[in-house]
Amino acid sequence: MFITFASIHGNTKIAAYKMKEILEELGCPxxxxxxxxxxDMSEAVEDAFKYGKxxxxxxxxxxxxxxxMEALLSHLKSKAYQKPQNCID
Numbered sequence: 001m002f003i004t005f006a007s008i009h010g011n012t013k014i015a016a017y018k019m020k021e022i023l024e025e026l027g028c029p030x031x032x033x034x035x036x037x038x039x040d041m042s043e044a045v046e047d048a049f050k051y052g053k054x055x056x057x058x059x060x061x062x063x064x065x066x067x068x069m070e071a072l073l074s075h076l077k078s079k080a081y082q083k084p085q086n087c088i089d
Contacts, residue, residue, distance in 0.1 A: 001028050002051035004044050006036040006058040006069035016057045036068035045075045 001023055005016035013035065020031045032051065034044045036058075048054055058069035065073070 001031045001053045001055070002034070002047050003031065003055045003057065004034045004036055004048070004069075004072060005056075006066040006072075008037075008059045008061065008066060012057050012059050016055075019055060019057070036072055037066075041068075041071060041075065044072055045079070048072075048076055048081060049079075 003016050003020055003023075005012050007013040007016075016033060020033050023031050030051075032047055034047060036044060056069065056072075059066045061067065064070065
């Protein structure tokens with residue numbers, strides 16, 4: 001499972017880490033997390049293709065999605081993102 005988030009004031013970050021905690025308590029074997037506002041975008045794109053399931057969490061911003069998440073979505077779209085065949089679930 002891969003959780004990626006883009007947070008402006010920290011509330012989305014809190015929610016993303018809470019989701020990670022809940023998934024781990026439920027027995028999800030591997031939960032990776034990335035902060036798009038601070039982490040390397042290329043690593044987030046790589047992880048999106050590595051894991052079988054992805055959770056996207058972002059704040060709204062100026063009538064749209066917070067720019068770091070919008071950038072990730074654009075990268076995934078340009079690479080024709082879909083669930084990989086050999087992935088970590």
